[in-house]
Amino acid sequence: MDALPGKKKNLPKRGKEKQETRTESLLRRQKDKSWLETHIWHSKRMRMENMWGYRLAVKPTEKAYRPSHRASVQGSIIHDASYYSLVELRGSSETITGSLSLCCDPQGPNPSAASRLTSGSRTHETHIYEPGKYPFGLICPISVIWKPISESLKGKETESNSPTAASASSVERTVWIRFHPVVHSQVLSALQTAGSQYLAKKKAEGNEGIQLEICDLKDQINVFEIMGPQASQVIRGALSAVPGDSRPEFRQFWSSLAEVQTSGSVPRNMVIGFKVLDPRLRFPPKLAKPKPTNQRRNDVFPSVALAKSDIWDESVRLGIAKPKYTKKELDDRRAKNLIPGTPLNPQRQDDRVPVILIQRSLEAARKNGGHPIHGWTLIIPSGWGMAFWNSLVFTGTRVAGQRERQTQAYEAGTAYFPRDYPSTSAYHEYSTAKEEELRDTWERKPPAKRVNYEKLNVQDPFAPNWNWVLWASRHPGDGGDLVPTQREPTAPTPIGAPWLLRGANSAKIVQQLTLPIGPSDFLLREMNSLRVARALGPLPDALNNRDLMQAALVTVKVNVCRRGLPEDLALIYSMDDEEVSKAIAVRQVKTDEAEVRVLSSHFFPLSADPLHQ
Numbered sequence: 001m002d003a004l005p006g007k008k009k010n011l012p013k014r015g016k017e018k019q020e021t022r023t024e025s026l027l028r029r030q031k032d033k034s035w036l037e038t039h040i041w042h043s044k045r046m047r048m049e050n051m052w053g054y055r056l057a058v059k060p061t062e063k064a065y066r067p068s069h070r071a072s073v074q075g076s077i078i079h080d081a082s083y084y085s086l087v088e089l090r091g092s093s094e095t096i097t098g099s100l101s102l103c104c105d106p107q108g109p110n111p112s113a114a115s116r117l118t119s120g121s122r123t124h125e126t127h128i129y130e131p132g133k134y135p136f137g138l139i140c141p142i143s144v145i146w147k148p149i150s151e152s153l154k155g156k157e158t159e160s161n162s163p164t165a166a167s168a169s170s171v172e173r174t175v176w177i178r179f180h181p182v183v184h185s186q187v188l189s190a191l192q193t194a195g196s197q198y199l200a201k202k203k204a205e206g207n208e209g210i211q212l213e214i215c216d217l218k219d220q221i222n223v224f225e226i227m228g229p230q231a232s233q234v235i236r237g238a239l240s241a242v243p244g245d246s247r248p249e250f251r252q253f254w255s256s257l258a259e260v261q262t263s264g265s266v267p268r269n270m271v272i273g274f275k276v277l278d279p280r281l282r283f284p285p286k287l288a289k290p291k292p293t294n295q296r297r298n299d300v301f302p303s304v305a306l307a308k309s310d311i312w313d314e315s316v317r318l319g320i321a322k323p324k325y326t327k328k329e330l331d332d333r334r335a336k337n338l339i340p341g342t343p344l345n346p347q348r349q350d351d352r353v354p355v356i357l358i359q360r361s362l363e364a365a366r367k368n369g370g371h372p373i374h375g376w377t378l379i380i381p382s383g384w385g386m387a388f389w390n391s392l393v394f395t396g397t398r399v400a401g402q403r404e405r406q407t408q409a410y411e412a413g414t415a416y417f418p419r420d421y422p423s424t425s426a427y428h429e430y431s432t433a434k435e436e437e438l439r440d441t442w443e444r445k446p447p448a449k450r451v452n453y454e455k456l457n458v459q460d461p462f463a464p465n466w467n468w469v470l471w472a473s474r475h476p477g478d479g480g481d482l483v484p485t486q487r488e489p490t491a492p493t494p495i496g497a498p499w500l501l502r503g504a505n506s507a508k509i510v511q512q513l514t515l516p517i518g519p520s521d522f523l524l525r526e527m528n529s530l531r532v533a534r535a536l537g538p539l540p541d542a543l544n545n546r547d548l549m550q551a552a553l554v555t556v557k558v559n560v561c562r563r564g565l566p567e568d569l570a571l572i573y574s575m576d577d578e579e580v581s582k583a584i585a586v587r588q589v590k591t592d593e594a595e596v597r598v599l600s601s602h603f604f605p606l607s608a609d610p611l612h613q
Contacts (some may be wrong), residue, residue, distance in 0.1 A: 026191045031049075033053060033054060033055050034053060034055070034219070035054070035055055036054065036055075036056075036059050036080055036082050036083060036385065037082065037222060037383075037385025037386055037389075038080050038385050038386060038389050039055060039329075040083075041071055041386065042057040042399075043055075043057075045060060045061060046059065046060055046061060046399070047059050047060075047061060047401070048402050052083065052181040052182045053181060053402070054097060054181070055081065056083060057080075057186060057401040057403070057410070058402050058403055059401045059403040059404065060198075064398070064404075065361075065403075067398065068398055068400060068407070069404075069411065070404075071228055071397070071398040072227050072400075072404075072408050073228070073229075073371060073373070073411075074228070074229065075228050075229070075230050075396075075397070075398070076226060076227065076229070076230040076231045076234050076375075076395075076396075077224045077226075077227055077228055077397060077398045077399070077400045077408075078227075078234075078392055078393065078397050078398070078399055078400065079227075079399070079400040079401075079403065079404070079405055080222075080223075080224060080278050080385075080389070081223045081224065081225050081377075082219075082221070082223050082224075082385065083181055084174060084178050084179065084180065084223060085178070085179055085181045085184045085187070085216075086178055086216075086217040086218060086220065086221060087176070087179075087187065087188065087214060087215070087216055087217065088174060088176055088177075088214070088215040088216075088217050089175040089177065089212065089214055089215075090175075090212075090213040090215070091172065091173065091211060091212040091213060092170045092171065092173065092210065093118065093170070093173045093289075094170065095195075095199070096120065096173055096175055097110075097111040097197065097209075098198045098202075099191070099194045099198045099460075099599050100144070100175075101193045101535070102132065102194040102195070102197055102198060102534070102535075102536070103128050103130070103131045103190050103191065103193075103194040104126050104127070104128055104129070104132045104142075104144075105126045105127040105128075105502070105503050106134055106502065106503075106530035106531065106533060106534045106536075107502075107503030107504050107505045107506070107530060108124070108126045110533070111124075111144075114475075117144070117146065117147075118173075119146065119148065120145075120146040120147055120149060120268040120304060120305055121141050121148065121270070121271055121306065122147030122267070122270060122271060122302050123144065123145050123269040123271060123358055124143070124144040124145075124269070125141065125142075125143055125144075125269070126142060126144065127139075127141050127142065127502055127503070128141075128142045128187060128190055129190070130193075131190060131193045131194040132199060132537075133531070134531055134536060135501065135527055135536075135573040136423075136497060136499050137425055137497050138421065138499065138500055138502065138524040139183050139185065139187060139424060140180050140182075140186075140417055140418070140421070140424065140426060141179070141180075141182045141417055142177050142178065142187070143178040143179070144173050144175060144176075144177055145175065145176040145177075145179070145328075145358075146173065147173060147174035147175070147176075147177070147312045148173075148263075148273070148304045148305075148307040149173070150304075151305060156233075160276040161240065162384075171241065174312060178223075180418070180426065182429065183424075183426050184218075186212070186425070188216070189335070191214055192214060195214065196213040196480075198212075199211075199212060200478045211374045211450075215247070219382060219383050220317060220381075221311070221317070221379055221380065221381060221382055221560070222379070222380050222382055222384065222385045222388070223377060223378070223379050224378045224380075224381075224388065224389070224392065224398075225360065225375065225378075225405075226371070226375050226376050226377075226378060226397065226456075227362075227373050227374070227375030227400075227408060228286070228374075228375060229261060229374075231376050231393075232257050232258065232288075233287050233288040233290070234287060234288075234392060234395045234397050235357070235376060235378065235394050236254075236257045236258040236288035237258075237287045237288035238279060238285040238391040238392045238394070238395055239277075239279060239355075239388075239391070239542065240276060240277045240279070240282055241254050241274055241275070241276055241277075242274070242276065242352050245274065247273075247305055247306065249300060249305055249432050250272070250274055250306055252300055253300040253306065254274070256300070257288075257289065258289070258290055258291075259290045260290075261290070263359055263360075263361075263374040263375055263376055264361060264363075264372060264374035264404045265355075265360045267301060267302050267359065267361060268361055269358065269359055269360075269361075270301075270358070271306070271309065271358050272301060272356070272357040272358075273306070273307050273308050273309025273310075273311070273354070273355070274354075274355065275309075275310070275352045275353060275354050275355070276352070276353050276355055277346050277350065277352065277386055277404060277498060278330075278346075278353065278387065278391075279322065279349075279351055279352045280327065280330050280390075280391070281330070281343060281344040281345075281346055281350065281389050282343040282344070282391075283343075283391055283393050284391075284394050285395055286395070287396055295460075302308075307356075309355065309356050311354040311356055311379065311381060311485060316354060316381075318567045320353060320354075320381055320384075321383040321385070322383050323351055323387060324349065324350070324465050325351075330344065345444060346362065353380060353381065353384055353454070354381070355378060355379060355380050356379040356478075357376055357377070357378055358376065358377040358379070359374075360375050360376060360377045361373070361375075361425050362374075362408055362409060362412035362414050363412055363413075363414065364412060364413030364414050364557075365507060370411065370412050370413020370414070370557075371411055371412060371413075372412055373408050373411070373412045375474075387515075392500055406419065413557060415502075415555055418430045420555060422498065422553060423467055423498050423499050423500040424498070424500075431463050431464070434462075434463065435463035438462040438463075439462050442462070443590055446474070457527050458571070461471075461569065461577050463568070464569065466498045470498055470550060470551055497551060498550055498551050498553055499552060499553065500553045500554070500555075501552055501553065501554045502555075506554065509523070510554055512526075519549065521545055523548060524539070524543075524545040524549075524550050525546065526549055527539060527548070558572070
């Protein structure tokens with residue numbers, strides 16, 4: 001009897017020596033984009049897209065629009081914002097503040113005079129412009145974080161008449177600037193230009209030896225945004241502070257963190273620096289619950305001592321970039337416990353991870369309405385993304401993608417970059433991509449099933465044409481049936497280009513513009529006064545005040561009085577005083593008729609009364 005033929009083995013196509021490992025396969029898939037440390041976790045649960053050089057999560061695969069909004073208002077929701085760019089400035093305090101004054105929003109506090117911000121106890125939210133082009137040349141919003149200084153130097157800086165004030169301003173300082181990755185190259189170029197202009201000015205004055213170092217710290221830290229009323233309980237339950245911290249401010253803060261009902265009760269942009277144990281030692285974590293008590297909570301205020309953290313030291317960040325123990329080694333230690341699975345006791349050789357906790361709020365002005373959303377921003381070293389992420393998510397908090405992050409800004413009534421910044425180059429890229437997406441969706445539908453924009457006389461149904469809107473405002477009544485011959489947007493010019501009015505005083509400026517006496521002249525004077533305060537000089541004489549007024553854009557909120565809900569790209573028409581009066585009269589007549597109908601419905605004929613039949 002013949003023997004059965006042996007089963008042929010499937011040999012690898014490349015051979016055993018040339019076979020690709022899993023690590024090589026994952027690195028090959030990141031040639032044209034970067035992955036976050038939590039990418040594999042997100043890719044199993046979220047819709048992923050290529051955005052800004054990264055592969056980011058857009059939205060959960062499950063139906064989570066309403067639950068995510070409820071979590072941001074009633075519970076907690078976390079978002080991995082490690083894709084944000086980070087740039088470090090190193091130099092003397094005078095050099096850094098002088099360079100930032102040339103490119104930051106003049107409506108905000110002057111960095112050279114705001115010791116409240118340069119001490120490092122709070123972060124500063126502002127906008128960055130191309131140096132010398134304010135109010136044109138808006139790039140993006142930025143967050144400025146100063147490395148805390150010692151108490152002795154802080155006292156010297158606050159005393160301007162002190163003989164050591166000059167030496168204190170020459171002490172080397174460090175500043176972190178966080179901003180959106182889509183404008184990474186533009187922000188770097190603006191900072192380099194502003195630094196070069198300031199150094200050239202000081203060199204002309206005879207000050208030699210002044211230097212400013214700009215470092216790109218991309219992918220050196222991880223950032224998690226935890227929003228919602230329960231964000232404090234999530235952090236308190238997932239993280240364990242290293243015992244033995246000698247700072248009384250931090251001990252008071254950490255003991256009262258679980259009792260915080262919402263981080264909105266904490267001072268805005270407050271910075272807390274501390275060390276935590278490896279969160280995997282206490283996995284799985286439990287959500288901290290506030291204890292019912294009638295005692296008044298001890299408030300903690302921002303201070304330099306509370307903001308200090310070792311994460312500012314580059315040698316510390318790089319030295320702890322890789323955890324000492326893998327998850328398997330920690331699981332083996334946990335299995336040897338007397339009761340397997342119980343939390344591990346920290347040992348001397350276990351990692352102590354430096355972190356920074358920053359209060360974060362999404363809130364608009366009270367007049368604009370909106371529901372404010374408060375939370376925390378957690379900054380940790382690179383290499384620890386999944387170790388912290390698993391513990392934070394296991395507390396029961398929901399996970400947010402790009403859609404949920406935009407929804408939070410919309411519900412809070414705040415501007416979201418780049419969607420709400422139409423004068424920036426980032427908005428042009430966003431609008432172009434959105435236009436292509438909407439156009440493709442519209443063209444895939446048959447003619448009988450899609451909107452006929454030509455019959456409705458809608459010239460740009462897929463993207464807002466700001467140049468045409470501003471031109472129509474200058475020439476009312478003209479161009480109703482005209483179509484612009486140049487469809488592609490041209491490069492904006494410094495004079496007459498659309499520009500966005502942003503800043504802390506924008507509401508007051510707009511209120512003054514409503515006065516009938518010279519609004520164009522007032523706007524030009526206000527912009528020149530802001531520029532002169534930052535040593536930028538007045539605007540060019542060739543710029544007409546009327547052109548400056550007509551090219552200005554401002555963010556507004558539209559409240560619908562009755563039925564109807566405007567969607568994206570909705571058309572808003574301007575009305576003169578006569579049309580407004582007619583609309584109010586028609587609305588009043590309809591209201592009176594509705595009241596008459598309601599009153600008449602309460603009366604009926606006597607024969608219809610069942611008691612008289």
